[in-house]
Amino acid sequence: MTRVALVTGGTRGIGEAICIKLFEKGYKVIANYGGNDVKAAEFSERTGIPTAKFDVSDFDETAAGIAKIESEYGPIDILVNNAGITRDGTMHRMTFEQWNAVIQTNLSSCFNTCRAVIDGMRAREFGRIINVGSVNGQAGQYGQVNYAAAKSGIHGFTKALALEGAGKGITVNAIAPGYVDTDMVRAVPEEVLVKIIKTIPVGRLGKPEDIANSVAFLVDDESGFITGSTLSINGGQHMY
Numbered sequence: 001m002t003r004v005a006l007v008t009g010g011t012r013g014i015g016e017a018i019c020i021k022l023f024e025k026g027y028k029v030i031a032n033y034g035g036n037d038v039k040a041a042e043f044s045e046r047t048g049i050p051t052a053k054f055d056v057s058d059f060d061e062t063a064a065g066i067a068k069i070e071s072e073y074g075p076i077d078i079l080v081n082n083a084g085i086t087r088d089g090t091m092h093r094m095t096f097e098q099w100n101a102v103i104q105t106n107l108s109s110c111f112n113t114c115r116a117v118i119d120g121m122r123a124r125e126f127g128r129i130i131n132v133g134s135v136n137g138q139a140g141q142y143g144q145v146n147y148a149a150a151k152s153g154i155h156g157f158t159k160a161l162a163l164e165g166a167g168k169g170i171t172v173n174a175i176a177p178g179y180v181d182t183d184m185v186r187a188v189p190e191e192v193l194v195k196i197i198k199t200i201p202v203g204r205l206g207k208p209e210d211i212a213n214s215v216a217f218l219v220d221d222e223s224g225f226i227t228g229s230t231l232s233i234n235g236g237q238h239m240y
């Protein structure tokens with residue numbers, strides 16, 4: 001049986017690497033994205049992986065997007081909640097819009113997607129859910145009250161849902177990447193990045209593939225005894 005995997009924010013960065021890794025492992029993979037049609041088309045043409053455009057911060061749009069995927073490709077067995085954004089600013093400058101966009105996109109999205117797949121996973125008694133947190137949700141980060149709150153919320157969300165899914169064959173785990181070389185991190189000013197790299201014992205930024213390998217391990221059928229855990233993948237930067 002070929003398992004169906006949905007990766008949100010799967011057309012760029014870490015999500016792209018996760019899609020490619022799972023595709024190579026033989027899963028039927030669908031890459032969701034939010035708005036960048038050009039990048040999504042280029043990704044799909046290059047990899048052969050189909051894409052599905054919907055805004056994961058929108059409950060109804062997500063429900064409709066997932067229903068469409070399931071009607072085309074079959075029930076979703078594996079869900080990787082990877083889509084995320086940053087809207088940085090210190091508290092005294094942060095607007096409500098910055099706060100809300102990050103909470104909705106990075107945290108409420110997990111509710112929106114999980115709500116859409118959970119009934120099916122419970123009925124079929126199998127599911128693998130991976131939520132992408134962050135070292136900055138574990139340790140906090142200057143200028144990221146919104147992002148740290150959302151990512152920290154993901155870790156609590158993961159444990160609670162893991163308890164609910166445990167008797168139904170559904171595992172729910174989080175990963176907490178450190179700094180990974182993607183568009184998101186390329187937006188960090190060079191001088192800040194240099195300082196950050198000095199705090200990483202391994203001495204480099206992570207590669208998207210470093211993260212993808214861990215996801216492939218956690219979603220494997222044979223990883224059914226791992227649930228409610230958070231796997232830190234950060235080059236030793238923060239030992240939580």
Ligand code: NDP
Nearest residue numbers: 009013014033034035036055056083084134179180182184
């Ligand atoms: P990128 O900015 O490179 O890619 C983000 C992806 O998310 C894109 O595919 C984007 O789609 C999609 N996306 C954004 N908003 C939405 C939305 N509302 N609905 C659907 N899709 C959306 O991010 P990264 O690869 O760097 O990060 C991936 C995840 O890893 C995020 O959750 C991030 O917080 C987390 N993370 C990243 C770290 C890093 O150092 N890079 C460190 C720790 C965690 P589109 O192309 O259409 O905009």
